[in-house]
Amino acid sequence: MAQTSLILSASMGAGHDAVARELARRLRGQGHEATVVDLLTLLPAGAGEALREGYRFAVRRLPWIYAAVYRTFFGSGSRLRGDATPLARAAERQLLAVVSEVRPDVVVSTFHIAAQVTGGLRARGALRPPSVVAVTDFAVHRQWLHPGNDLHLCLTPAAADRARAGTGRPARVTGPVVPPHFRRAAAAPASRWQRTLTDLARGRPPVLLSAGAWGAGSAFPETAALLARSGFLPVVLCGNDDRLARRLSRQPGCLALGWVDDLAELMTAGRALVDNAAGQTAAQALAAGLPVVGYRAVPGHGAEGVREMSAAGLSEFAAGPAELLHVVRRLTDPGPFREQRIAAGRAAFTADSARVIARTASTHGVPHPL
CATH class of the missing domain: 3.40.50.2000 (Glycogen Phosphorylase B;)
Known part of the structure:
Protein backbone atom coordinates (compact mmCIF):
# COMPACT_ATOMS: atom_id res chain seq x y z
CA MET A 1 0.00 0.00 0.00
CA PRO A 179 22.89 7.97 -4.11
CA PRO A 180 23.69 4.60 -5.70
CA HIS A 181 25.76 6.06 -8.52
CA PHE A 182 28.60 6.69 -6.06
CA ARG A 183 28.90 2.93 -5.49
CA ARG A 184 28.50 2.14 -9.18
CA ALA A 185 31.07 4.68 -10.36
CA ALA A 186 34.07 2.58 -9.32
CA ALA A 187 33.04 -0.18 -11.72
CA ALA A 188 32.20 2.15 -14.62
CA PRO A 189 34.43 2.69 -17.66
CA ALA A 190 37.10 5.37 -17.46
CA SER A 191 35.47 8.76 -16.94
CA ARG A 192 36.51 12.12 -18.30
CA TRP A 193 37.93 12.90 -14.88
CA GLN A 194 40.20 9.86 -14.97
CA ARG A 195 41.51 10.96 -18.33
CA THR A 196 41.82 14.62 -17.24
CA LEU A 197 43.61 13.88 -13.98
CA THR A 198 45.90 11.35 -15.65
CA ASP A 199 46.97 14.04 -18.12
CA LEU A 200 47.45 16.65 -15.40
CA ALA A 201 49.03 14.43 -12.76
CA ARG A 202 51.91 13.02 -14.83
CA GLY A 203 52.46 10.27 -12.32
CA ARG A 204 51.42 12.22 -9.21
CA PRO A 205 48.59 10.57 -7.24
CA PRO A 206 45.52 12.87 -7.31
CA VAL A 207 44.34 13.78 -3.79
CA LEU A 208 41.00 15.54 -3.34
CA LEU A 209 40.57 18.27 -0.70
CA SER A 210 37.01 19.06 0.32
CA ALA A 211 35.93 22.56 1.35
CA GLY A 212 32.23 21.66 1.47
CA ALA A 213 29.48 23.59 -0.28
CA TRP A 214 30.50 26.89 1.33
CA GLY A 215 34.28 26.67 1.17
CA ALA A 216 34.45 26.44 4.95
CA GLY A 217 37.75 25.61 6.60
CA SER A 218 41.26 26.93 6.93
CA ALA A 219 44.64 26.80 5.22
CA PHE A 220 43.55 25.21 1.94
CA PRO A 221 46.38 26.92 0.01
CA GLU A 222 48.92 25.70 2.56
CA THR A 223 47.61 22.14 2.50
CA ALA A 224 47.51 22.11 -1.30
CA ALA A 225 51.07 23.43 -1.46
CA LEU A 226 52.25 20.80 1.01
CA LEU A 227 50.75 18.01 -1.08
CA ALA A 228 52.09 19.46 -4.33
CA ARG A 229 55.62 19.73 -2.94
CA SER A 230 55.41 16.14 -1.76
CA GLY A 231 54.60 14.62 -5.14
CA PHE A 232 50.79 14.67 -5.18
CA LEU A 233 48.27 16.47 -7.37
CA PRO A 234 45.95 18.38 -4.98
CA VAL A 235 42.43 18.75 -6.39
CA VAL A 236 40.52 21.22 -4.23
CA LEU A 237 36.72 21.05 -4.19
CA CYS A 238 35.82 24.67 -3.48
CA GLY A 239 32.05 24.24 -3.62
CA ASN A 240 30.29 27.56 -4.22
CA ASP A 241 33.20 29.64 -2.93
CA ASP A 242 34.32 31.32 -6.16
CA ARG A 243 36.86 33.45 -4.31
CA LEU A 244 38.63 30.38 -2.94
CA ALA A 245 38.57 28.74 -6.38
CA ARG A 246 40.12 31.81 -8.02
CA ARG A 247 42.81 32.04 -5.35
CA LEU A 248 43.79 28.39 -5.66
CA SER A 249 43.66 28.42 -9.46
CA ARG A 250 46.72 30.69 -9.35
CA GLN A 251 48.67 28.26 -7.18
CA PRO A 252 51.22 26.12 -9.07
CA GLY A 253 50.70 22.37 -9.04
CA CYS A 254 47.08 22.62 -7.85
CA LEU A 255 43.73 22.03 -9.57
CA ALA A 256 40.93 24.16 -8.10
CA LEU A 257 37.33 23.25 -8.91
CA GLY A 258 34.04 24.98 -8.20
CA TRP A 259 30.81 23.07 -7.79
CA VAL A 260 31.14 19.60 -9.36
CA ASP A 261 27.99 17.88 -10.64
CA ASP A 262 29.67 14.57 -11.50
CA LEU A 263 31.42 14.15 -8.15
CA ALA A 264 31.15 10.35 -8.19
CA GLU A 265 33.23 10.15 -11.36
CA LEU A 266 35.76 12.60 -9.95
CA MET A 267 36.08 10.53 -6.78
CA THR A 268 36.90 7.39 -8.73
CA ALA A 269 39.74 9.30 -10.39
CA GLY A 270 41.23 10.32 -7.03
CA ARG A 271 43.33 8.24 -4.65
CA ALA A 272 42.29 9.81 -1.33
CA LEU A 273 40.08 12.54 0.12
CA VAL A 274 41.33 15.05 2.69
CA ASP A 275 38.19 16.12 4.53
CA ASN A 276 37.51 18.61 7.32
CA ALA A 277 33.88 18.02 8.34
CA ALA A 278 32.92 14.31 8.12
CA GLY A 279 29.82 15.39 6.23
CA GLN A 280 28.12 14.22 3.08
CA THR A 281 31.24 14.48 0.90
CA ALA A 282 33.06 12.08 3.23
CA ALA A 283 30.11 9.68 3.18
CA GLN A 284 30.01 9.80 -0.63
CA ALA A 285 33.73 9.05 -0.73
CA LEU A 286 33.19 5.90 1.36
CA ALA A 287 30.60 4.70 -1.13
CA ALA A 288 32.88 5.47 -4.09
CA GLY A 289 35.79 3.55 -2.57
CA LEU A 290 37.85 6.68 -1.92
CA PRO A 291 39.77 6.53 1.39
CA VAL A 292 39.22 9.51 3.71
CA VAL A 293 41.64 11.46 5.90
CA GLY A 294 40.35 13.92 8.49
CA TYR A 295 42.56 17.02 8.71
CA ARG A 296 42.20 20.62 9.93
CA ALA A 297 38.56 20.03 10.90
CA VAL A 298 36.15 22.93 11.02
CA PRO A 299 35.12 23.69 14.61
CA GLY A 300 32.13 22.26 16.41
CA HIS A 301 30.29 19.53 14.57
CA GLY A 302 33.12 19.16 12.03
CA ALA A 303 35.81 18.47 14.61
CA GLU A 304 33.58 16.12 16.58
CA GLY A 305 32.44 14.33 13.44
CA VAL A 306 35.99 13.84 12.16
CA ARG A 307 36.95 12.27 15.50
CA GLU A 308 33.89 10.00 15.54
CA MET A 309 34.37 8.91 11.93
CA SER A 310 37.97 7.97 12.65
CA ALA A 311 37.04 6.20 15.91
CA ALA A 312 34.53 4.11 13.93
CA GLY A 313 37.36 2.89 11.67
CA LEU A 314 35.93 4.65 8.61
CA SER A 315 38.68 7.21 8.10
CA GLU A 316 42.18 8.14 9.16
CA PHE A 317 42.99 11.20 11.24
CA ALA A 318 46.03 13.44 10.75
CA ALA A 319 46.98 15.80 13.57
CA GLY A 320 49.59 17.76 11.60
CA PRO A 321 51.35 18.17 8.23
CA ALA A 322 53.87 15.35 8.73
CA GLU A 323 51.15 12.93 9.80
CA LEU A 324 48.99 14.00 6.85
CA LEU A 325 51.72 13.17 4.37
CA HIS A 326 52.41 9.83 6.06
CA VAL A 327 48.74 8.79 5.98
CA VAL A 328 48.14 10.03 2.43
CA ARG A 329 51.15 8.08 1.17
CA ARG A 330 49.86 4.89 2.79
CA LEU A 331 46.35 5.39 1.43
CA THR A 332 47.41 6.22 -2.13
CA ASP A 333 49.91 3.38 -2.47
CA PRO A 334 48.42 0.09 -3.70
CA GLY A 335 48.36 -2.57 -1.04
CA PRO A 336 46.53 -4.10 1.94
CA PHE A 337 46.26 -0.87 3.96
CA ARG A 338 44.45 0.96 1.17
CA GLU A 339 42.20 -2.01 0.40
CA GLN A 340 41.27 -2.45 4.06
CA ARG A 341 40.26 1.22 4.31
CA ILE A 342 38.13 0.95 1.17
CA ALA A 343 36.43 -2.23 2.41
CA ALA A 344 35.70 -0.70 5.82
CA GLY A 345 34.13 2.35 4.20
CA ARG A 346 31.84 0.35 1.96
CA ALA A 347 30.80 -1.88 4.87
CA ALA A 348 29.36 1.19 6.63
CA PHE A 349 26.27 1.03 4.40
Whole structure:
Protein backbone atom coordinates (compact mmCIF):
# COMPACT_ATOMS: atom_id res chain seq x y z
CA MET A 1 0.00 0.00 0.00
CA ALA A 2 1.35 3.39 -0.97
CA GLN A 3 2.39 5.65 1.88
CA THR A 4 3.16 9.35 2.10
CA SER A 5 6.31 10.65 3.75
CA LEU A 6 6.99 14.24 4.74
CA ILE A 7 10.75 14.88 4.83
CA LEU A 8 12.04 17.95 6.65
CA SER A 9 15.40 19.24 5.46
CA ALA A 10 17.28 22.55 5.68
CA SER A 11 19.30 24.54 3.15
CA MET A 12 22.31 24.78 5.49
CA GLY A 13 25.16 23.84 3.18
CA ALA A 14 24.22 20.94 0.92
CA GLY A 15 24.35 17.80 3.06
CA HIS A 16 20.91 17.85 4.68
CA ASP A 17 19.21 18.51 1.34
CA ALA A 18 21.23 15.76 -0.35
CA VAL A 19 20.09 13.18 2.19
CA ALA A 20 16.48 14.37 1.98
CA ARG A 21 16.46 14.15 -1.82
CA GLU A 22 17.94 10.66 -1.80
CA LEU A 23 15.44 9.41 0.79
CA ALA A 24 12.60 10.85 -1.31
CA ARG A 25 13.98 9.21 -4.44
CA ARG A 26 14.18 5.81 -2.76
CA LEU A 27 10.71 6.06 -1.25
CA ARG A 28 9.22 7.00 -4.60
CA GLY A 29 11.09 4.10 -6.17
CA GLN A 30 9.30 1.81 -3.70
CA GLY A 31 5.92 3.12 -4.87
CA HIS A 32 5.38 5.69 -2.11
CA GLU A 33 4.88 9.43 -2.16
CA ALA A 34 7.40 11.79 -0.62
CA THR A 35 7.33 15.54 -0.06
CA VAL A 36 10.48 17.45 0.93
CA VAL A 37 10.13 20.73 2.83
CA ASP A 38 12.90 23.13 3.87
CA LEU A 39 12.39 23.76 7.58
CA LEU A 40 13.87 27.24 7.21
CA THR A 41 10.81 28.25 5.18
CA LEU A 42 8.57 27.34 8.13
CA LEU A 43 10.24 29.81 10.48
CA PRO A 44 8.89 33.36 10.86
CA ALA A 45 9.61 35.68 7.94
CA GLY A 46 13.34 36.29 7.54
CA ALA A 47 14.36 34.03 10.42
CA GLY A 48 15.37 31.09 8.26
CA GLU A 49 17.57 33.18 5.98
CA ALA A 50 19.10 34.94 8.98
CA LEU A 51 19.87 31.59 10.61
CA ARG A 52 21.52 30.24 7.47
CA GLU A 53 23.59 33.34 6.78
CA GLY A 54 24.57 33.75 10.41
CA TYR A 55 25.73 30.16 10.60
CA ARG A 56 27.59 30.43 7.32
CA PHE A 57 29.37 33.62 8.41
CA ALA A 58 30.34 32.15 11.80
CA VAL A 59 31.71 28.90 10.37
CA ARG A 60 33.70 30.64 7.64
CA ARG A 61 34.80 33.88 9.34
CA LEU A 62 34.43 33.46 13.14
CA PRO A 63 35.15 29.78 13.79
CA TRP A 64 36.18 30.34 17.41
CA ILE A 65 32.76 31.85 18.17
CA TYR A 66 30.98 28.96 16.48
CA ALA A 67 33.11 26.53 18.49
CA ALA A 68 31.99 28.19 21.72
CA VAL A 69 28.34 28.14 20.65
CA TYR A 70 28.63 24.47 19.73
CA ARG A 71 30.13 23.54 23.09
CA THR A 72 27.37 25.39 24.94
CA PHE A 73 24.29 24.32 23.01
CA PHE A 74 25.25 21.25 20.97
CA GLY A 75 28.13 19.40 22.59
CA SER A 76 27.85 16.07 24.36
CA GLY A 77 28.57 17.75 27.69
CA SER A 78 25.47 19.95 27.51
CA ARG A 79 22.35 18.69 29.24
CA LEU A 80 19.59 17.18 27.10
CA ARG A 81 16.26 18.91 27.57
CA GLY A 82 12.92 17.26 26.95
CA ASP A 83 11.34 20.33 25.38
CA ALA A 84 11.96 21.85 21.98
CA THR A 85 14.22 24.87 21.64
CA PRO A 86 12.62 28.32 21.19
CA LEU A 87 13.66 28.30 17.53
CA ALA A 88 11.96 24.95 17.04
CA ARG A 89 8.81 26.20 18.72
CA ALA A 90 8.65 29.01 16.17
CA ALA A 91 8.22 26.48 13.34
CA GLU A 92 5.53 24.33 14.96
CA ARG A 93 2.43 26.11 13.69
CA GLN A 94 3.60 26.15 10.08
CA LEU A 95 4.69 22.52 10.25
CA LEU A 96 1.28 21.45 11.53
CA ALA A 97 -0.28 23.31 8.60
CA VAL A 98 1.95 21.38 6.18
CA VAL A 99 1.08 18.10 7.92
CA SER A 100 -2.63 18.93 7.59
CA GLU A 101 -2.17 19.50 3.87
CA VAL A 102 0.16 16.59 3.05
CA ARG A 103 -1.40 14.09 5.50
CA PRO A 104 1.79 12.00 5.83
CA ASP A 105 2.04 8.50 7.25
CA VAL A 106 5.47 9.38 8.65
CA VAL A 107 7.51 12.55 9.20
CA VAL A 108 11.28 12.34 8.67
CA SER A 109 13.82 14.91 9.88
CA THR A 110 17.24 15.25 8.23
CA PHE A 111 18.11 18.41 10.19
CA HIS A 112 18.57 18.70 13.94
CA ILE A 113 16.19 21.62 14.50
CA ALA A 114 13.52 19.70 12.60
CA ALA A 115 14.07 16.83 15.04
CA GLN A 116 13.39 19.24 17.89
CA VAL A 117 10.19 20.45 16.23
CA THR A 118 8.80 16.98 15.56
CA GLY A 119 9.91 15.67 18.95
CA GLY A 120 8.15 18.45 20.82
CA LEU A 121 4.94 18.10 18.83
CA ARG A 122 4.93 14.31 19.04
CA ALA A 123 5.51 14.35 22.80
CA ARG A 124 2.51 16.63 23.31
CA GLY A 125 0.28 14.56 21.03
CA ALA A 126 -0.01 17.33 18.44
CA LEU A 127 1.73 15.29 15.72
CA ARG A 128 -0.03 12.01 15.03
CA PRO A 129 2.21 10.32 12.40
CA PRO A 130 5.35 8.62 13.73
CA SER A 131 8.50 10.72 13.61
CA VAL A 132 11.82 9.37 12.35
CA VAL A 133 15.11 11.27 12.66
CA ALA A 134 17.65 10.46 9.94
CA VAL A 135 20.86 11.71 11.54
CA THR A 136 23.29 13.00 8.90
CA ASP A 137 26.31 13.45 11.22
CA PHE A 138 28.80 10.91 12.54
CA ALA A 139 28.71 12.84 15.82
CA VAL A 140 25.21 12.88 17.32
CA HIS A 141 25.11 16.20 19.12
CA ARG A 142 22.44 17.14 21.65
CA GLN A 143 20.15 18.96 19.22
CA TRP A 144 19.59 15.76 17.22
CA LEU A 145 18.05 14.18 20.31
CA HIS A 146 14.50 14.63 21.54
CA PRO A 147 12.68 11.84 23.38
CA GLY A 148 9.43 12.66 21.60
CA ASN A 149 10.69 11.17 18.33
CA ASP A 150 9.94 7.51 17.64
CA LEU A 151 13.17 6.36 15.98
CA HIS A 152 16.67 7.60 15.17
CA LEU A 153 18.55 6.26 12.13
CA CYS A 154 22.28 6.61 12.71
CA LEU A 155 25.52 6.22 10.77
CA THR A 156 27.47 4.07 13.24
CA PRO A 157 26.87 1.84 16.29
CA ALA A 158 28.41 4.49 18.56
CA ALA A 159 26.02 7.11 17.20
CA ALA A 160 23.05 4.80 17.77
CA ASP A 161 24.20 4.16 21.34
CA ARG A 162 24.37 7.90 21.92
CA ALA A 163 20.86 8.38 20.52
CA ARG A 164 19.39 5.61 22.69
CA ALA A 165 21.14 6.88 25.80
CA GLY A 166 20.07 10.46 25.17
CA THR A 167 16.42 9.80 24.42
CA GLY A 168 15.43 6.44 25.84
CA ARG A 169 13.92 5.73 22.44
CA PRO A 170 14.88 3.21 19.70
CA ALA A 171 17.81 3.86 17.39
CA ARG A 172 19.05 1.81 14.46
CA VAL A 173 22.30 1.76 12.50
CA THR A 174 21.63 2.18 8.78
CA GLY A 175 24.83 3.88 7.64
CA PRO A 176 25.05 6.95 5.40
CA VAL A 177 22.40 7.82 2.80
CA VAL A 178 24.20 8.23 -0.52
CA PRO A 179 22.89 7.97 -4.11
CA PRO A 180 23.69 4.60 -5.70
CA HIS A 181 25.76 6.06 -8.52
CA PHE A 182 28.60 6.69 -6.06
CA ARG A 183 28.90 2.93 -5.49
CA ARG A 184 28.50 2.14 -9.18
CA ALA A 185 31.07 4.68 -10.36
CA ALA A 186 34.07 2.58 -9.32
CA ALA A 187 33.04 -0.18 -11.72
CA ALA A 188 32.20 2.15 -14.62
CA PRO A 189 34.43 2.69 -17.66
CA ALA A 190 37.10 5.37 -17.46
CA SER A 191 35.47 8.76 -16.94
CA ARG A 192 36.51 12.12 -18.30
CA TRP A 193 37.93 12.90 -14.88
CA GLN A 194 40.20 9.86 -14.97
CA ARG A 195 41.51 10.96 -18.33
CA THR A 196 41.82 14.62 -17.24
CA LEU A 197 43.61 13.88 -13.98
CA THR A 198 45.90 11.35 -15.65
CA ASP A 199 46.97 14.04 -18.12
CA LEU A 200 47.45 16.65 -15.40
CA ALA A 201 49.03 14.43 -12.76
CA ARG A 202 51.91 13.02 -14.83
CA GLY A 203 52.46 10.27 -12.32
CA ARG A 204 51.42 12.22 -9.21
CA PRO A 205 48.59 10.57 -7.24
CA PRO A 206 45.52 12.87 -7.31
CA VAL A 207 44.34 13.78 -3.79
CA LEU A 208 41.00 15.54 -3.34
CA LEU A 209 40.57 18.27 -0.70
CA SER A 210 37.01 19.06 0.32
CA ALA A 211 35.93 22.56 1.35
CA GLY A 212 32.23 21.66 1.47
CA ALA A 213 29.48 23.59 -0.28
CA TRP A 214 30.50 26.89 1.33
CA GLY A 215 34.28 26.67 1.17
CA ALA A 216 34.45 26.44 4.95
CA GLY A 217 37.75 25.61 6.60
CA SER A 218 41.26 26.93 6.93
CA ALA A 219 44.64 26.80 5.22
CA PHE A 220 43.55 25.21 1.94
CA PRO A 221 46.38 26.92 0.01
CA GLU A 222 48.92 25.70 2.56
CA THR A 223 47.61 22.14 2.50
CA ALA A 224 47.51 22.11 -1.30
CA ALA A 225 51.07 23.43 -1.46
CA LEU A 226 52.25 20.80 1.01
CA LEU A 227 50.75 18.01 -1.08
CA ALA A 228 52.09 19.46 -4.33
CA ARG A 229 55.62 19.73 -2.94
CA SER A 230 55.41 16.14 -1.76
CA GLY A 231 54.60 14.62 -5.14
CA PHE A 232 50.79 14.67 -5.18
CA LEU A 233 48.27 16.47 -7.37
CA PRO A 234 45.95 18.38 -4.98
CA VAL A 235 42.43 18.75 -6.39
CA VAL A 236 40.52 21.22 -4.23
CA LEU A 237 36.72 21.05 -4.19
CA CYS A 238 35.82 24.67 -3.48
CA GLY A 239 32.05 24.24 -3.62
CA ASN A 240 30.29 27.56 -4.22
CA ASP A 241 33.20 29.64 -2.93
CA ASP A 242 34.32 31.32 -6.16
CA ARG A 243 36.86 33.45 -4.31
CA LEU A 244 38.63 30.38 -2.94
CA ALA A 245 38.57 28.74 -6.38
CA ARG A 246 40.12 31.81 -8.02
CA ARG A 247 42.81 32.04 -5.35
CA LEU A 248 43.79 28.39 -5.66
CA SER A 249 43.66 28.42 -9.46
CA ARG A 250 46.72 30.69 -9.35
CA GLN A 251 48.67 28.26 -7.18
CA PRO A 252 51.22 26.12 -9.07
CA GLY A 253 50.70 22.37 -9.04
CA CYS A 254 47.08 22.62 -7.85
CA LEU A 255 43.73 22.03 -9.57
CA ALA A 256 40.93 24.16 -8.10
CA LEU A 257 37.33 23.25 -8.91
CA GLY A 258 34.04 24.98 -8.20
CA TRP A 259 30.81 23.07 -7.79
CA VAL A 260 31.14 19.60 -9.36
CA ASP A 261 27.99 17.88 -10.64
CA ASP A 262 29.67 14.57 -11.50
CA LEU A 263 31.42 14.15 -8.15
CA ALA A 264 31.15 10.35 -8.19
CA GLU A 265 33.23 10.15 -11.36
CA LEU A 266 35.76 12.60 -9.95
CA MET A 267 36.08 10.53 -6.78
CA THR A 268 36.90 7.39 -8.73
CA ALA A 269 39.74 9.30 -10.39
CA GLY A 270 41.23 10.32 -7.03
CA ARG A 271 43.33 8.24 -4.65
CA ALA A 272 42.29 9.81 -1.33
CA LEU A 273 40.08 12.54 0.12
CA VAL A 274 41.33 15.05 2.69
CA ASP A 275 38.19 16.12 4.53
CA ASN A 276 37.51 18.61 7.32
CA ALA A 277 33.88 18.02 8.34
CA ALA A 278 32.92 14.31 8.12
CA GLY A 279 29.82 15.39 6.23
CA GLN A 280 28.12 14.22 3.08
CA THR A 281 31.24 14.48 0.90
CA ALA A 282 33.06 12.08 3.23
CA ALA A 283 30.11 9.68 3.18
CA GLN A 284 30.01 9.80 -0.63
CA ALA A 285 33.73 9.05 -0.73
CA LEU A 286 33.19 5.90 1.36
CA ALA A 287 30.60 4.70 -1.13
CA ALA A 288 32.88 5.47 -4.09
CA GLY A 289 35.79 3.55 -2.57
CA LEU A 290 37.85 6.68 -1.92
CA PRO A 291 39.77 6.53 1.39
CA VAL A 292 39.22 9.51 3.71
CA VAL A 293 41.64 11.46 5.90
CA GLY A 294 40.35 13.92 8.49
CA TYR A 295 42.56 17.02 8.71
CA ARG A 296 42.20 20.62 9.93
CA ALA A 297 38.56 20.03 10.90
CA VAL A 298 36.15 22.93 11.02
CA PRO A 299 35.12 23.69 14.61
CA GLY A 300 32.13 22.26 16.41
CA HIS A 301 30.29 19.53 14.57
CA GLY A 302 33.12 19.16 12.03
CA ALA A 303 35.81 18.47 14.61
CA GLU A 304 33.58 16.12 16.58
CA GLY A 305 32.44 14.33 13.44
CA VAL A 306 35.99 13.84 12.16
CA ARG A 307 36.95 12.27 15.50
CA GLU A 308 33.89 10.00 15.54
CA MET A 309 34.37 8.91 11.93
CA SER A 310 37.97 7.97 12.65
CA ALA A 311 37.04 6.20 15.91
CA ALA A 312 34.53 4.11 13.93
CA GLY A 313 37.36 2.89 11.67
CA LEU A 314 35.93 4.65 8.61
CA SER A 315 38.68 7.21 8.10
CA GLU A 316 42.18 8.14 9.16
CA PHE A 317 42.99 11.20 11.24
CA ALA A 318 46.03 13.44 10.75
CA ALA A 319 46.98 15.80 13.57
CA GLY A 320 49.59 17.76 11.60
CA PRO A 321 51.35 18.17 8.23
CA ALA A 322 53.87 15.35 8.73
CA GLU A 323 51.15 12.93 9.80
CA LEU A 324 48.99 14.00 6.85
CA LEU A 325 51.72 13.17 4.37
CA HIS A 326 52.41 9.83 6.06
CA VAL A 327 48.74 8.79 5.98
CA VAL A 328 48.14 10.03 2.43
CA ARG A 329 51.15 8.08 1.17
CA ARG A 330 49.86 4.89 2.79
CA LEU A 331 46.35 5.39 1.43
CA THR A 332 47.41 6.22 -2.13
CA ASP A 333 49.91 3.38 -2.47
CA PRO A 334 48.42 0.09 -3.70
CA GLY A 335 48.36 -2.57 -1.04
CA PRO A 336 46.53 -4.10 1.94
CA PHE A 337 46.26 -0.87 3.96
CA ARG A 338 44.45 0.96 1.17
CA GLU A 339 42.20 -2.01 0.40
CA GLN A 340 41.27 -2.45 4.06
CA ARG A 341 40.26 1.22 4.31
CA ILE A 342 38.13 0.95 1.17
CA ALA A 343 36.43 -2.23 2.41
CA ALA A 344 35.70 -0.70 5.82
CA GLY A 345 34.13 2.35 4.20
CA ARG A 346 31.84 0.35 1.96
CA ALA A 347 30.80 -1.88 4.87
CA ALA A 348 29.36 1.19 6.63
CA PHE A 349 26.27 1.03 4.40
CA THR A 350 24.34 -1.49 6.45
CA ALA A 351 20.64 -0.92 5.62
CA ASP A 352 18.29 1.04 3.37
CA SER A 353 16.99 3.92 5.49
CA ALA A 354 14.02 4.39 3.17
CA ARG A 355 12.80 0.84 3.78
CA VAL A 356 13.11 1.33 7.52
CA ILE A 357 11.11 4.55 7.22
CA ALA A 358 8.41 2.79 5.18
CA ARG A 359 8.13 0.01 7.77
CA THR A 360 7.84 2.60 10.53
CA ALA A 361 5.04 4.32 8.65
CA SER A 362 3.17 1.02 8.35
CA THR A 363 2.98 0.70 12.14
CA HIS A 364 0.64 3.72 12.30
CA GLY A 365 2.28 5.04 15.46
CA VAL A 366 0.28 7.09 17.92
CA PRO A 367 1.42 9.85 20.30
CA HIS A 368 3.16 8.56 23.38
CA PRO A 369 3.55 10.23 26.78
CA LEU A 370 6.96 11.02 28.22
